[in-house]
Amino acid sequence: MNPPIWTELINLVAAVAFILALKALSGPKTARLGNRVGAIGAIVATVVVFFAINNIQNVEIILIAMVVGSLLGYFAAKKVQMTQMPQMVALFNGAGGGAAMAVAVIEFLTGSIYTSPIALVATVLTIIIGGVAFTGSIVTFLKLQELMTSRPVIIPLGRFITIGVALANLALAGYLIVDPTAWAMWTLSVLALVLGILFVLPVGGADVPIVISLLNAFTGLSVAGMGYVLENVLLLVGGTLVGASGTLLTRLMAQAMGRPLTNTLFGAFTKTAQKISNSQEDRSVKSAQPNDIGIMLAYASRVIIVPGYGLAVAQAQQSLRELVDLLMSKGIEVQYAIHPVAGRMPGHMNVLLAEADVPYDQLKEMDEINSEFASTDVAVVVGANDVVNPAARTDADSPIYGMPILNVDQAEQVVFMKRSMRPGFAGIDNELLFNDKTTLLFGDAKDSLTKVIAAVKAI
Amino acid sequence: MDQLALLTIFILSIFVGYEVVSKVSTVLHTPLMSGANAIHGIILVGAIIVTSHAEGAVELTIGAIAIVLSAINMVGGFVVTDRMLDLFKPKKKVEDKA
Numbered sequence: 001m002n003p004p005i006w007t008e009l010i011n012l013v014a015a016v017a018f019i020l021a022l023k024a025l026s027g028p029k030t031a032r033l034g035n036r037v038g039a040i041g042a043i044v045a046t047v048v049v050f051f052a053i054n055n056i057q058n059v060e061i062i063l064i065a066m067v068v069g070s071l072l073g074y075f076a077a078k079k080v081q082m083t084q085m086p087q088m089v090a091l092f093n094g095a096g097g098g099a100a101m102a103v104a105v106i107e108f109l110t111g112s113i114y115t116s117p118i119a120l121v122a123t124v125l126t127i128i129i130g131g132v133a134f135t136g137s138i139v140t141f142l143k144l145q146e147l148m149t150s151r152p153v154i155i156p157l158g159r160f161i162t163i164g165v166a167l168a169n170l171a172l173a174g175y176l177i178v179d180p181t182a183w184a185m186w187t188l189s190v191l192a193l194v195l196g197i198l199f200v201l202p203v204g205g206a207d208v209p210i211v212i213s214l215l216n217a218f219t220g221l222s223v224a225g226m227g228y229v230l231e232n233v234l235l236l237v238g239g240t241l242v243g244a245s246g247t248l249l250t251r252l253m254a255q256a257m258g259r260p261l262t263n264t265l266f267g268a269f270t271k272t273a274q275k276i277s278n279s280q281e282d283r284s285v286k287s288a289q290p291n292d293i294g295i296m297l298a299y300a301s302r303v304i305i306v307p308g309y310g311l312a313v314a315q316a317q318q319s320l321r322e323l324v325d326l327l328m329s330k331g332i333e334v335q336y337a338i339h340p341v342a343g344r345m346p347g348h349m350n351v352l353l354a355e356a357d358v359p360y361d362q363l364k365e366m367d368e369i370n371s372e373f374a375s376t377d378v379a380v381v382v383g384a385n386d387v388v389n390p391a392a393r394t395d396a397d398s399p400i401y402g403m404p405i406l407n408v409d410q411a412e413q414v415v416f417m418k419r420s421m422r423p424g425f426a427g428i429d430n431e432l433l434f435n436d437k438t439t440l441l442f443g444d445a446k447d448s449l450t451k452v453i454a455a456v457k458a459i
Numbered sequence: 460m461d462q463l464a465l466l467t468i469f470i471l472s473i474f475v476g477y478e479v480v481s482k483v484s485t486v487l488h489t490p491l492m493s494g495a496n497a498i499h500g501i502i503l504v505g506a507i508i509v510t511s512h513a514e515g516a517v518e519l520t521i522g523a524i525a526i527v528l529s530a531i532n533m534v535g536g537f538v539v540t541d542r543m544l545d546l547f548k549p550k551k552k553v554e555d556k557a
Contacts (some may be wrong), residue, residue, distance in 0.1 A: 014501075018498050018501075019475055019479060019496065021498065022476070022479045022480055022491075022494070022495065022498070023479040023480075023482075023484075025481050025487065025490060025491045025494040025540075026479065026482055026483035026484075026485065026487060026491060027487075028483075028484070028487060028547060030493075031487060031490055031491075031547065032544040032545070034494065035490075035494050035497070035537060035540045035541055036483075036537075036541070037499055037546060038497065038537065039497070039537040039541075042497070042498070042500065042501055042503075042533055042537070045501065045504055046503055046504060046507070046533075049504045049507050049508065053507075053508060053511045053512075054471055056511045057512060057513075058510055058511060058513060058519065058522070059511075060518060061510065061522070061523055062507055062510050062511065062522075062526060065510075065522075065523040065524075065526035065527045065530070066503070066507075066526055066530050067529050068530070069503075069526060069527035069528065069529065069530025069531045069534070070530045070531075070533075070534040071536035072527070072530075072531050072535070073530060073531035073532065073535030073536070073538070074531065074534050074535065074538055076535050076539075076543065077534070077535040077536075077538035077539035078538060078542070082542075082543070082546070085489070085493075085539065086489070088494065088535070089489075089493050089496055089536075090538070091535045092496055092497070092500075092531065092532050092535045092539070093496050093499075093532070094537075095528040095529065095531045095532040095535075096496070096499045096500055096502055096528070096529060096532035097531035098506070098525075098528045099502045099503070099506055099525045099526075099528035100499075100502050102506070102521045102522070102524055102525035103502060103505045103506050103509050103525050104480065105521055106509040106510070106518050106521055106522055107509055109517070109518055110509070110512065110513065110514075110518065117460065118462055131528075135513060137516055144538070144555060146522060154498075171553060176496065184512055195506065212492070213492050216492055216495060216496050216499075219496075219499050220495070220498075220499045223499045223501065223502045223505070224472075225470065226502065226505045227505070228465055228469065230508055230509070231506055232504065232508070233465075233468060233505060234464060234501060235473045235501060235502065235504060236468055236469060236472070236506050237468060238498050238501040239499055239501070239502070240468075240469055240472035240473055240476060241475065241476040241479075241495075241498065242470055242476070242495045242498050242499045243473070243476065244472065244474075244476025244477045244491070245471045245476040245477065245479065245480040245491075245495055246495055247477075248476075248477050248480055248481065249480060249488065249491060249495070251485070251494060252483070252485075252488065253488060256485060256488075266463070302466065303515050311550075316513075321477060334535075340485045345488065345489045345492070346485055346488035347485055347486045347487060347488040347489040347490070348489050349544055350486045350547075351489060351546055351547070354546040354547055355546050365485065365486075370494070422463065431489070437503070445520075
């Protein structure tokens with residue numbers, strides 16, 4: 001009955017490959033190698049499992065499904081633009097969660113789990129956690145892709161409905177452990193899927209990356225659960241590794257945003273949500289033409305650029321680099337200030353700027369550069385908003401209160417390149433836009449940058 | 460396998476998982492998350508195991524779905540992480556031309 005020893009040994013090697021992969025992924029020099037080590041481990045383990053199963057059935061279906069899934073995954077990963085990468089990761093994660101849930105459902109139906117009560121508990125928990133990861137990830141995808149609103153969705157009495165559904169999940173899980181019947185399992189599956197949706201709906205846009213990371217850890221746990229049930233060490237180790245490291249990573253991300261995790265997940269349930277405003281009363285802002293900005297920059301001696309997601313959406317990283325190179329050739333000191341959560345995920349902006357060949361040493365992290373704004377002539381904010389919003393420091397009612405921000409407001413002059421007065425991803429107004437030293441340049445980031453470059457060249 | 464042995468492996472893996480990523484820099488959060496995401500695609504192995512002894516249309520259909528989803532997770536996850544990290548590889552020294 002047991003799989004041959006040699007296949008177990010290869011599984012052990014693959015499990016070690018996963019540990020090494022995660023370790024290597026944490027360092028900039030080894031990251032790429034680490035990812036490949038992990039991939040090789042996964043491929044080898046996938047081939048070996050065919051030799052480990054006694055009396056294997058349905059081989060054609062298995063192979064066809066594998067080819068279909070691999071091709072879908074491969075082309076999706078190759079085609080996706082780097083700006084849309086966070087939602088791609090969310091989708092892949094959802095696929096993993098859904099798969100773990102499906103495996104648990106089959107395991108339940110085939111009835112092989114009744115021999116061990118612990119295996120039954122693990123199966124039931126996998127159905128819940130995998131189901132939440134599946135639909136939760138799909139909702140985060142919809143939010144990031146802006147197929148639905150990125151703002152917190154508040155259902156009347158939503159808090160009670162969510163708690164009710166969560167309790168119903170637990171009650172059914174308890175029932176299933178005592179009396180494992182199919183109808184209860186199907187009901188639980190549906191309830192778990194509903195819970196995933198309810199869980200993510202009230203999370204605000206800026207917090208979505210943290211939720212992706214958390215759901216990633218959930219999927220890891222559900223995979224570990226199936227590893228336990230199937231008595232497969234590789235699944236158990238791989239899933240647990242992701243569950244544990246994902247939990248830590250989620251906490252690190254929440255820290256980078258300066259807020260406790262509970263705030264992220266349940267913040268929208270409480271009063272802070274009402275603070276989010278839709279309308280902007282007609283207050284005057286100072287806007288200027290590209291020429292004016294060009295002159296301002298050409299006569300500055302120190303400039304700091306604050307790139308945001310809007311830059312990437314406009315595909316303007318190349319133009320930005322051109323402008324920076326041009327200014328530097330005039331002897332102006334230029335640096336990029338990278339907020340930890342610039343873009344849509346921690347580290348996302350570094351990826352996007354690396355794509356435009358911006359040299360590493362010009363990118364400064366927040367802690368490094370924040371003290372330098374006070375001695376800077378012009379801070380140029382391109383397509384960013386929430387990460388420079390002083391409300392994070394001053395307004396205790398603001399949803400982003402407590403998040404560390406870039407001290408752009410301390411610079412001599414501030415230039416915002418924006419499409420419109422529309423608030424940022426978090427959906428809150430930015431007081432800095434109305435400040436006396438702020439000048440706005442409206443328009444598409446790429447277009448604006450091109451015009452500013454021409455203006456600087458003309459001087 | 461012995462239930463106690465499985466539990467031991469589970470508990471020890473939690474500590475290993477926590478430990479190996481504890482020193483990650485902010486810059487690498489996104490690729491690390493993406494790489495970890497690919498690793499749990501190993502559920503493909505579990506999907507193959509259960510489908511290999513599935514019987515009847517319902518079980519087979521769910522099994523096939525599980526395999527498709529997990530293959531998307533695994534292959535897509537590793538490929539997209541590789542693309543991301545490709546951007547980080549040391550470039551030819553781009554010194555400023557000033």
